[in-house]
Amino acid sequence: MSVKECNHHKGKKHKRFRKIFWGIVIFLFIVLLTILITWAILKPSKPSFILQDVTVYAFNATVPNFLTSNFQVTVSSRNPNDKIGVYYDRLDAYVTYRSQQITYRTAIPPSYQGHKDVDVWSPFVYGTNVPVAPYNFVTLSQDQTNGNVLVVVKLDGRVRWKVGAFISGHYHVFVRCPAFITFGPQSNGISVGDSGAVKYQIVQRCTVSI
Secondary structure, rough: HHHHHHHHHHHHHHHHHHHHHHHHHHHHHHHHHHHHHHHHHHHOOOOOEEEEEEEEEEEEOOOOOOOEEEEEEEEEOOOOOOOOOOOOOOEEEEEEOOEEEEEEEEEEEOOOEOOOOEEOOOEEEEEEEEOHHHHHHHHHHHHHHHHHEEEEEEEEEEEEEEEEEEEEEOOEEEEEEEEEEOOOOHHOEEEEOOOOOEEEEEEEOOOEEE
């Protein structure tokens, strides 16, 4: 085979590779463009959360600058989208007082939420001898004496959106649910069993950031 024929075959091979390469690039571009257009048309709305109730099993602030508490919180989540599902890959629940975390984090099992579906979770969140900043402890003691303590139930995690066969990357979701806990004569809670636990019906809409 002459040098001229060899160069001719090499040229044909390069052209074939270029056609395959650009074919793949164009195909991926069309797929990506289709996904982006679909995403823009559907415009996913973030889930809505409602704090249904809080049951207090323990709330002990007798030791200065330390708090022992035990709550069970019931939170519902609704996916408002018609054609978009939500993967909750990680979701942790905990309670704060004046922006300070007063319980440990409790992990909620991963789940998938279909179109227009509603999920309800009732995790226990607790903390044993959790250190409380002195300035917060003074205010907490005063609030408890006055019979009204404002705590915030928070959910913190990562979600993904599902549109058809397409699944998005991870997004951070942060949920904030305020709850007033009343004590003493002013308490509007309901006693639960013989454990001394008190259940408070909250039904409070939460703020959601994604």
